[in-house]
Amino acid sequence: xxxxxxxILTEHGRFPMDVxxxxxxxxxxxxxxxxxxxxxxxxxxEDEFDLEFPEIMLRKSTFESVAAIRAALVExxxx
Amino acid sequence: xKPVDQIAPEGARLAPRARALWFGPVDRPLFGWLHxxxxxRARGGVLLTPTLGIEEVNARYAYRxxxxxxxxxxxxxxxxxxxxxxxxxxxxxxxxxxxxxLGSIRTALELVRSLELGRTSVVGLRMGATLAAEIVGxxxxxxxxxxxxxxxASGRSFLREQSALWKFARGAESASDGSIETPGLVxxxxxxxxxxxxxxxxxxxxxAERVLVLMRAGRAGDxxxxxxxxxxxAVRRDIEGQEELVHxxxxxxxxxxxxxxxxxxxxADAVASAPTRSIxxxxxxxxxxxxxxxxxxxxxxxxxxxxxxxxxxIMTTPLACGEDGGGADAAMVGQLPTVFxxxxxxxxxxxxxxxxxxxxxLWAEAGFRSLRFDLSGLGDSPVRAxxxxxxxxxxxxxxDMAEVLHAVLAGDPTNAVLVGLxxxxxxxxxxGMARAVRGVCAINPILTLNLPEPAVDQASDPGTxxxxxxxxxxxxxxxxxxxxxxxxxxxxxxxxxxxxxxxxRVAVETPPAQRLGQVVDAQVNVLVIAGTDEGRWLRGGxxxxxxxxxxxxxxxxxxxxxxxxxLFEWRTREIAAAILTEHVIGKFGSSSRRD
Numbered sequence: 001x002x003x004x005x006x007x008i009l010t011e012h013g014r015f016p017m018d019v020x021x022x023x024x025x026x027x028x029x030x031x032x033x034x035x036x037x038x039x040x041x042x043x044x045x046e047d048e049f050d051l052e053f054p055e056i057m058l059r060k061s062t063f064e065s066v067a068a069i070r071a072a073l074v075e076x077x078x079x
Numbered sequence: 080x081k082p083v084d085q086i087a088p089e090g091a092r093l094a095p096r097a098r099a100l101w102f103g104p105v106d107r108p109l110f111g112w113l114h115x116x117x118x119x120r121a122r123g124g125v126l127l128t129p130t131l132g133i134e135e136v137n138a139r140y141a142y143r144x145x146x147x148x149x150x151x152x153x154x155x156x157x158x159x160x161x162x163x164x165x166x167x168x169x170x171x172x173x174x175x176x177x178x179x180x181l182g183s184i185r186t187a188l189e190l191v192r193s194l195e196l197g198r199t200s201v202v203g204l205r206m207g208a209t210l211a212a213e214i215v216g217x218x219x220x221x222x223x224x225x226x227x228x229x230x231x232a233s234g235r236s237f238l239r240e241q242s243a244l245w246k247f248a249r250g251a252e253s254a255s256d257g258s259i260e261t262p263g264l265v266x267x268x269x270x271x272x273x274x275x276x277x278x279x280x281x282x283x284x285x286x287a288e289r290v291l292v293l294m295r296a297g298r299a300g301d302x303x304x305x306x307x308x309x310x311x312x313a314v315r316r317d318i319e320g321q322e323e324l325v326h327x328x329x330x331x332x333x334x335x336x337x338x339x340x341x342x343x344x345x346x347a348d349a350v351a352s353a354p355t356r357s358i359x360x361x362x363x364x365x366x367x368x369x370x371x372x373x374x375x376x377x378x379x380x381x382x383x384x385x386x387x388x389x390x391x392x393i394m395t396t397p398l399a400c401g402e403d404g405g406g407a408d409a410a411m412v413g414q415l416p417t418v419f420x421x422x423x424x425x426x427x428x429x430x431x432x433x434x435x436x437x438x439x440x441l442w443a444e445a446g447f448r449s450l451r452f453d454l455s456g457l458g459d460s461p462v463r464a465x466x467x468x469x470x471x472x473x474x475x476x477x478x479d480m481a482e483v484l485h486a487v488l489a490g491d492p493t494n495a496v497l498v499g500l501x502x503x504x505x506x507x508x509x510x511g512m513a514r515a516v517r518g519v520c521a522i523n524p525i526l527t528l529n530l531p532e533p534a535v536d537q538a539s540d541p542g543t544x545x546x547x548x549x550x551x552x553x554x555x556x557x558x559x560x561x562x563x564x565x566x567x568x569x570x571x572x573x574x575x576x577x578x579x580x581x582x583x584r585v586a587v588e589t590p591p592a593q594r595l596g597q598v599v600d601a602q603v604n605v606l607v608i609a610g611t612d613e614g615r616w617l618r619g620g621x622x623x624x625x626x627x628x629x630x631x632x633x634x635x636x637x638x639x640x641x642x643x644x645x646l647f648e649w650r651t652r653e654i655a656a657a658i659l660t661e662h663v664i665g666k667f668g669s670s671s672r673r674d
Contacts, residue, residue, distance in 0.1 A: 034327075036244060036327050036328065037326070038247045039243050039244045039247065040326050047298055047299045047300075055253060058239070058243045058246055059247075060247045060250055
């Protein structure tokens, strides 16, 4: 799962750095992900994992770190 | 001294042959541009249906580009604004919006059909595709070709994305009343319900004789939509560059030229051997829109072509009072300053979230004539030779403003109030000072910016009286050359006022307080509206200077907590609009020449 998350972040996150250099708990928005890019990340995750984030998860904190994204996905689809 | 051209009497035009027009119901006219081939003969008609919200802002220039390209390929092309959006009549918060948008498409389609050009085609981007599909999705095909360009599977999916974008950007929460807030717009509960019912998969008709579906490469897309669009007569192509067009800030949006070419070539294929038919664009639609206000006053909106370059603008003019005395006093109207609204960054003449349109119409009821216009290379204005267009800080901005002021107010270029946001506010302050206009309203002005130097092939025309000037006084050169300048910029936004005092002394050529003081000292009445961060940075610990400015009676600064820089947040935008209205009508709404 982490590999897929990081692959999506690399493709859609528009980071000014290598995603591999971003720690699991590190703030992705602080690392340079814009709000526009985060929507693209959200849509790509939905495509990849064939799901739709529910309304309650459509908040910045859901996508603020690799760990947060992983936690949200685990909650939706299990491990 | 060579006089510059005044306002072209025939209205606004854009090379090679495009004409601004109003069409549809006289009491609810729609605004659009009709592009026709250079020789005035077309093989087919194309309607471009716009998307919604901030995506529409991002895609405006792409639509202009594709309309030009299609006209070069032999098509007559209509691009337009839905009712309540852009320069069309109505407001975005009226009831029945979705019905109005669908009605706008039908009206625009009628106009294209009325040209009797054989094939009629529709190109829709994002929600423009979804709404177009809503029109043509059921029953027998009523158009020949349909291009669904990165379509939203449904209104719901569009709203969900836009809502998420706003929540991620602003930390906003969902509203409890069923409305959805997005960048620049709030969709009412009814609009959310109606828009959510627009689903591409729900139709059963063939949509068009030929259908081109352009989907983002690497994206699976909505399953039901994919099934619906898997029609024998539909061609699916993957495209790149959509994220760079619609999922970036407006000033970063890039026209996906490769996609534009795919669309133009696909449409051109169908008319390669079709006969051409002559079109007289001048007789299509109307050159102005006239509106009667609730108290009987008459207000006219007219597209204008300004100065030697033919910069595009829309002039809103109060024509006459109502019989019951409603509207402004006719004698007073001639004395009031003309209000000029320019671009907010790359956002065109409609201003941030269409604010310039709303204020133009509101202030016209108080007797003000106003012009909302596009700087060269932005919106619907021509690009100066040698420039790429879509420049946030165009080196030609001041020259453009000077030409516009001269074209409109040749007799007295000081009888003006300039309104601008961000870089537009910088231009307004600089040009306002140079011309000693009556007033400047600057919203979130960026006063530490230096405009790029003009291109070497863009020497000022020595024959005009509007020679090129440069904006200086921003960050010192050594600061801008620092390798970590962008990072420093981000960090300093969080510093307190005392730190800004030091920065403004050390790193800025002319501190913002001094720059504002120069404008006020030129006898210009200045209103500055700023958000909390911008206000702290503008004040920069210079409270003594600001007290001096306020003591002149010509300076007012209002800080609105939480004001989003581009005014895309509606609550604080409403506050800013109320302050602007109260200030302009209060300060300049009488015939006295100096305040």
